[in-house]
Ligand SMILES: Nc1ncnc2c1ncn2[C@@H]1O[C@H](COP(=O)(O)OP(=O)(O)OP(=O)(O)O)[C@@H](O)[C@H]1O
């Protein structure tokens with residue numbers, strides 16, 4: 589314990605550009621990056637056909653090594669990497685020989701998500717998150733008691749704007765209804781499987797609703813964003829609260845019935861639940877209505893009395909009728925050199941494998957990072973740079 593393995597000193601050399609991070613000689617497969625009292629050793633394992641990545645941590649205050657639980661989506665291709673700490677809570681990793689869409693990653697070491705998971709799992713944790721250039725439109729969280737018409741409103745929105753919105757397909761342990769399709773309406777899952785995935789940090793949120801487990805996986809939201817669409821989540825109030833507390837910035841809309849009697853009528857008319865289940869849903873509806881209307885959790889409350897009227901108001905909120913906008917604007921692609929000086933990382937990219945070796949210099953602005961583990965880190969800004977001003981972070985790639 590406490591002794592650094594051979595690779596720690598011998599195999600690493602400091603960045604040619606600023607000495608804060610490390611980059612690799614072609615044959616190397618590990619980097620070490622210091623944050624506070626800890627040194628994060630990130631290295632490739634396996635052979636070229638099945639490369640993988642491991643993380644070990646050396647705590648200089650105790651002189652001990654440990655292997656943290658590694659959460660999030662691990663980079664797939666791994667032919668080496670460069671690493672630099674961009675803040676107290678995360679390390680930027682640039683993987684070598686990757687396609688441009690797949691080369692920027694973050695290893696989070698002390699973000700809110702990591703701290704939460706440390707507490708949940710009772711162990712040391714780090715988490716991967718893939719960096720994505722540009723921002724996404726804020727996802728839309730729609731909540732409300734069972735039978736109020738959330739699904740009906742969402743279906744209308746998706747049919748009218750199929751290329752604009754994508755549905756976050758939740759996991760649930762409840763049995764499918766007659767017309768429901770696995771993978772479309774829900775991922776119908778065994779409780780033990782879902783509980784295991786929750787423990788492994790695969791879920792953005794989950795809750796026990798009307799006696800079953802429901803949850804939004806990180807991938808459910810990210811695949812919609814990756815497709816360039818705005819994600820819609822149909823989740824209960826507990827789930828909405830968890831999303832509010834997560835790194836996902838969203839718009840929260842609560843749908844109310846015109847009266848409790850009308851809600852009851854809709855649930856009976858839908859006829860998808862047994863008498864006992866309907867009674868349970870109605871009991872839970874009272875609490876949900878109380879919490880939804882009074883908690884300050886929701887940005888908008890909509891009464892679904894006349895369906896067409898409610899749909900129109902929903903479209904107003906989402907700026908689909910040409911009214912006030914509530915969506916965030918797309919990321920600015922240009923970099924302002926006079927601002928956020930400390931948040932720029934210069935990347936020197938060599939193409940030694942080509943006939944004429946050359947090096948290009950890019951500047952990565954990490955000042956407007958959004959999201960992060962357990963999903964993607966969005967909001968990266970990359971542009972060409974012609975020189976590295978004094979005092980900047982940089983890594984060779
Ligand atoms: N404005 C409305 N007026 C009358 N009936 C409605 C209205 N909106 C929805 N409904 C009907 O109410 C029933 C419940 O709607 P829906 O299934 O969309 O509710 P939900 O909120 O998604 O419920 P759950 O949370 O249980 O999935 C459906 O039969 C639907 O056709």
Ligand SMILES: Nc1nc2c(ncn2[C@@H]2O[C@H](COP(=O)(O)O)[C@@H](O)[C@H]2O)c(=O)[nH]1
Pocket residue numbers: 731732733734738758759762793794795797798802803804822823824825826827828
């Ligand atoms: N917290 C979450 N709640 C969810 C999720 N998916 C659905 N729901 C909510 O469950 C109830 C019941 O749905 P039903 O399809 O069985 O009628 C409803 O209020 C949904 O909003 C989820 O991923 N997380």
